[in-house]
Amino acid sequence: MSTSKRGRLQLKRIEDKTSRQVRFSKRRSGLFKKAFELATLCDAEVALLVFSPAGKLYEYSSSSSIEETYTRYKQFTSVEKDANNKNVNERTGDIQNNCEDTSNSNILNEISDRCTNMNIDQMDDIELGKLRDILVETLRQTETRKVSLMERAVGMN
Numbered sequence: 001m002s003t004s005k006r007g008r009l010q011l012k013r014i015e016d017k018t019s020r021q022v023r024f025s026k027r028r029s030g031l032f033k034k035a036f037e038l039a040t041l042c043d044a045e046v047a048l049l050v051f052s053p054a055g056k057l058y059e060y061s062s063s064s065s066i067e068e069t070y071t072r073y074k075q076f077t078s079v080e081k082d083a084n085n086k087n088v089n090e091r092t093g094d095i096q097n098n099c100e101d102t103s104n105s106n107i108l109n110e111i112s113d114r115c116t117n118m119n120i121d122q123m124d125d126i127e128l129g130k131l132r133d134i135l136v137e138t139l140r141q142t143e144t145r146k147v148s149l150m151e152r153a154v155g156m157n
Contacts, residue, residue, distance in 0.1 A: 024052060032060050045069055076154055 014020040028050055039046040039062030047069035048060040063069050123131070 020053070028052075028058060032058070035060050036062070045072070047073075072154070076150055 014023055031050065032048065035046045035048045038044050044062070046060070046062040047066045049066070050058040052058065059066055061069055120128070120131075
């Protein structure tokens with residue numbers, strides 16, 4: 001009995017309309033199953049909207065309604081918008097004062113030093129790769145911290 005490995009699926013539009021509809025239906029149900037699992041296992045609030053190619057709406061919400069989740073989303077983004085409208089110097093001071101871990105500041109300083117002391121056009125692929133890895137990790141940590149701060153701000157209202 002031979003076993004065949006499944007190759008990587010090439011992502012491109014499925015030309016055959018029937019095959020495309022079958023794939024959409026299967027993928028949609030899998031996506032909704034994953035949304036349900038995420039909400040159940042992690043106690044996350046999940047809202048999912050999918051419009052079929054024909055324009056039909058499919059929706060899932062782990063809370064009582066998508067509208068509640070959307071309202072919460074709007075509150076979250078308005079808090080974020082308010083934070084973005086603050087003076088840059090105030091935000092920099094707040095970030096430095098509120099950082100529980102100074103390693104992010106050290107990483108940002110390292111990035112700044114690399115960028116000012118070295119022309120990016122002169123970096124080789126290894127140096128650029130290291131810089132990219134540092135930026136990606138710092139961005140991930142920054143996003144995590146931002147979400148945490150925003151959740152606290154929304155929870156205070």
